[in-house]
Amino acid sequence: MDLREFFQDADMILIGIGENFQDKFEEIDVADEKNITVLEDYNRKKYLDGNPKSDVTEAYEKLAELLEGKNYFVVTLCTDDKIYNSNIKADRIVAPCGSYSFLQCEDVCTEDIYPVEDYKDVLDKEEEPVCPKCGKKLLMNHIGVKKYSEEGYLKKWNIYMKWLQGSLNRKICILELGVGMKYPSVIRWPFEKVTLINNKAKFMRVHKQLFQLTEEVRDKGVSVEENPIDFLRNQIV
Ligand SMILES: [Zn+2]
Numbered sequence: 001m002d003l004r005e006f007f008q009d010a011d012m013i014l015i016g017i018g019e020n021f022q023d024k025f026e027e028i029d030v031a032d033e034k035n036i037t038v039l040e041d042y043n044r045k046k047y048l049d050g051n052p053k054s055d056v057t058e059a060y061e062k063l064a065e066l067l068e069g070k071n072y073f074v075v076t077l078c079t080d081d082k083i084y085n086s087n088i089k090a091d092r093i094v095a096p097c098g099s100y101s102f103l104q105c106e107d108v109c110t111e112d113i114y115p116v117e118d119y120k121d122v123l124d125k126e127e128e129p130v131c132p133k134c135g136k137k138l139l140m141n142h143i144g145v146k147k148y149s150e151e152g153y154l155k156k157w158n159i160y161m162k163w164l165q166g167s168l169n170r171k172i173c174i175l176e177l178g179v180g181m182k183y184p185s186v187i188r189w190p191f192e193k194v195t196l197i198n199n200k201a202k203f204m205r206v207h208k209q210l211f212q213l214t215e216e217v218r219d220k221g222v223s224v225e226e227n228p229i230d231f232l233r234n235q236i237v
Contacts, residue, residue, distance in 0.1 A: 020178025098142030
């Protein structure tokens with residue numbers, strides 16, 4: 001399936017990136033365990049930053065080339081921030097599951113988040129940084145912590161919602177890449193809904209196992225049974 005052709009006459013392009021793209025820490029899903037300490041998380045971040053998965057990087061670059069000059073928005077379930085190293089525009093990416101680049105209060109005494117960079121000295125000494133407001137521990141700002149502060153992505157999410165509202169009567173191309181059933185209310189279900197309500201929508205779902213289309217979107221959709229990372233890497237751009 002040629003993506004360049006799929007995108008060709010689109011007014012808008014909506015991309016969903018799933019957990020398949022998330023970088024792993026020695027095969028452990030990075031945002032999967034509750035009760036993880038900030039130091040464990042920080043070590044994971046350092047490991048991930050130092051060992052980039054080259055096939056994912058290559059896939060993002062291919063996607064960036066295909067999206068160049070287009071009106072697009074990307075929703076990702078990943079928390080590893082690797083997508084920001086590509087040429088995909090940062091102001092067109094929203095990551096509702098959080099980020100390994102920010103810290104938050106474990107108690108969410110305020111929704112505020114703090115750049116990990118600012119606490120690097122403390123973390124490098126293997127000390128746990130504390131909340132400047134209440135003195136409790138700071139944790140990484142991702143969905144894997146017990147109480148998740150959503151402040152980090154909400155502003156972006158609102159921009160995305162506004163963008164999406166503008167798609168109603170326009171040709172929108174929707175591409176879902178490796179999105180499973182872990183958080184279906186973030187990408188999978190709403191993307192199907194957008195496809196359903198927009199008569200000019202086109203939909204493509206790429207997944208190694210969960211590639212099937214629901215009845216409602218079948219006539220507007222294409223299903224591709226393939227690893228989405230390889231699918232992107234094999235695109236000719
Ligand atoms: Zn606090």
